[in-house]
Amino acid sequence: MPSDARDPQLLKGVLPMLVLALLETGESYGYELVGRLDAAGLAGISTGTVYPVLSRLERDGLITSRLVASPSGPARKYYLPTPTGHRALADAGREWAELVAVVRRVLAPDAPTDTPDAPPGTPEEQR
């Protein structure tokens, strides 16, 4: 699906979960997260979309941040999930998998039921 045809409302609901999932795999900052989302196939995501999400996740205690000096510019704010963030991501992964299963059944009621997608959990859970 072309990125410019994506419904922003669809992305709005899952973007916090995706950001948390990316941060699970490695500490990162806002601009880098945009690049990682783009590399994952979500082209068209801008910093103006990601920064408010990071801000809310931090305010809700799901991620924590630290300033890391940059050799070429001002310090960057790097983010990592907190333990609460880990649990929230696991919960969100399960809910997303359930939702995907329901949506698939509704969209293709005659299709054979298959196993839902594996939820994006913590690396430990995935192992």
Next chain:
Amino acid sequence: MTTPLPLRDRAALAWYLARVRVWLTGAPRGRARSVVVDLRREASATAAETGMAAALADLGSPRTLAGTYVEESGAPLGSRAVRVVALTTALVVGLAAFGVWRWYSVASTPRLTTLGYALDAGFSELATTGQQVALDATEPLTVGVPVKNEGPVSVTIDTEDVELVQVRFSTEDATADPPSFTFDPDNGELLERVVLGPGEEVDGLRDHRPGLPAGRRGLGRHRRVRAVGDGAHPLARHHHGPGDPPAGGLWVREHVGHLGGPRVRLSRAHGLCPVPGRCDPWGRRRRTDGGSRGHADSGRPRL
């Protein structure tokens, strides 16, 4: 080593953040400050990689970005921002309008020195025709407007907190034809027409507050009385100071109850009359069939 941003980039970033801050007024103050600090740092850091123009473009519209932050904080989008902008605009426009009005009031009041006489509670010359006088007084005052033989004149009195408005017309020329004046209240009805005989005086009183005691007729607030004289007679002598008005003239007596005084405007009415002597007191040409607008049948001669 950190390289400082060029001045142009700093200016662009400051302008962008200022607009964000405007639209962040719907968020809690501390939260808005934190957002702006984060944005400044991240945009500066990104600009070091992509350039400031690209960094700001990637952030999107300041209003949209701020709206996203405000939405995340649970406050209604831009409600305070709209209110602040609207109130600021209204305040600026209001102050500008007041300034223009005030300037016009002062500029169009050529004889402010007459205020001294007016505040003596006596009869004073306020203006000659074509001039406007604004009065401010905290004490009851009586002002007089002499009507010289300058053709029909119109006296308009805008009143605020005026207890009594008395318009007196008199003539000292016993041989002259009697002058005539007409009162015209706000609603345009013709309430009273006054025609003076030689040497006569008459007070024209307008009563808009029937609750006042007898003889204390008032106009209430923000009422307007208009009197027009035909000005075809040698009437007034200039008179200053307290005391009864001299014989002859058109006098406006005002008792001001509270702060805020009347505004008296004396203007030529005959400018409206293309043929002097053939117009009614309002400066309009008399109709050939003798009809006139709404004159009450008071038994007095028609104008």
